[in-house]
Amino acid sequence: MEMIRCKRDVYAKIMHDYIEKSPGILLFKSGHFYTAYKDSESDWVTLDEEGAEHVIASGVYQLTDDPWFVYHFDQL
Numbered sequence: 066m067e068m069i070r071c072k073r074d075v076y077a078k079i080m081h082d083y084i085e086k087s088p089g090i091l092l093f094k095s096g097h098f099y100t101a102y103k104d105s106e107s108d109w110v111t112l113d114e115e116g117a118e119h120v121i122a123s124g125v126y127q128l129t130d131d132p133w134f135v136y137h138f139d140q141l
Contacts, residue, residue, distance in 0.1 A: 066100050066101070066102045067100065067101045067102070067109075067128060067140055067141075068098060068099075068100060068101075068140075068141040069098070069099050069100070069101050069111065069121075069128070069138045069139065069140055069141065070096070070097070070098050070099075070138065070139045070141060071093045071094060071095050071096065071097050071098075071099065071137065071138055072095060072136075072137055072138060072139060073095050073136075073137060074091060074093065074094055074095045075091075075092045075093040075137055076089035076090060076091055076092060077089050077090040077091075077092050091114060092113040092114065092119060093111075093113060093114065093137070093138075094114060097114075098141075099111045099112065099138075100112075101121060101122075101128065107123075107124070108120045108122070108123045108124075109121050109122035109123070109125070109128055109131070109134070121133070121134055121137075121138065122134040127140075128140050
């Protein structure tokens with residue numbers, strides 16, 4: 066298990082042709098701390114502000130090997 070800190074707010078986005086509320090549902094809040102763990106499929110998972118699971122890095126051994134993770138989070 067790893068401790069991480071969110072660098073910038075992360076909002077949910079629907080990947081369809083629906084009209085979305087701007088800026089969307091806040092998943093991870095800038096400055097907040099979260100725990101991340103590797104699941105049985107080797108994806109890195111954490112819980113959002115409402116307690117729902119989200120994959121934050123996939124296909125990497127270390128969190129910092131994933132560019133999306135590095136843009137949005139710091140590993141402590």
